[in-house]
Amino acid sequence: MSYLTKKKKLLLSLIALIVVVFTCAPGALQFGRGLMEHVSGSTGTRFVANGTGFNSAVNTSGLHRKLLLQRRATQVEQPNRIWGDRCSNSDIVINQGPTDPLPSGIPTYTVEIMNVCTTGCDISGIHLSCGWFSSARLINPRLFRRIRYDDCLVNNGKPLVNGHTISFQYANTFRYPLTVSSVIC
Incomplete structure (x- = not known):
């Protein structure tokens, strides 16, 4: 392969990458949500591009956990009984x-x-x-x-x-x- 052919392939790859970033990123970058993530293998650290020019590192070494639904202020949580009532x-x-x-x-x-x-x-x-x-x-x-x-x-x-x-x-x-x-x- 000639030097010119390699240069054309590299240029086309770069253009394709730019097109992908600009077609996928506008909504994410506009609202400041992370678009691209990279997770380091054994360290469990995730680097997130947040669209503000600053990247943040998030520790993901723990297990993924579901978010708990928050109770409404009007709901009262019943206490666990150990020696108390027979039922609740x-x-x-x-x-x-x-x-x-x-x-x-x-x-x-x-x-x-x-x-x-x-x-x-x-x-x-x-x-x-x-x-x-x-x-x-x-x-x-x-x-x-x-x-x-x-x-x-x-x-x-x-x-x-x-x-x-x-x-x-x-x-x-x-x-x-x-x-x-x-x-x-």
Whole structure:
């Protein structure tokens, strides 16, 4: 290969690199977000080009961790019990997920409310925060009903036996966030 051919290839490579940087980078550089990263092998240090002309080194030697969702200021975290109460709000687990829509096209959701008390307790008087809960599909009011705004009663207030689950479906255009507000041990 001649010197001129090598020079042309190098020039074309440089132009291609510049085109890639300018087509990918404008949004990242404009908002100051890192665009390019280089991770050193054994040191676990990542160098990030942040678009401001300054590069930063970030230590990544620890395990990657998920970011924890921050609780709203209105939510109160229940303390872990060691010698205290027999049960708490955290012994009721609520799962809900989408199911097949109604023939009219309204989305439906299945809700499972489980008693997972580790001390073997039956929990009664289960109240959920449920907003203005309503459903286009009829729900047995002995299983679940809204008493007033943001207060729904589970199992007609009767005990939910340890290890058992109450399940029902509701239909609405959006999913209601359901959280345990109070229980009776």
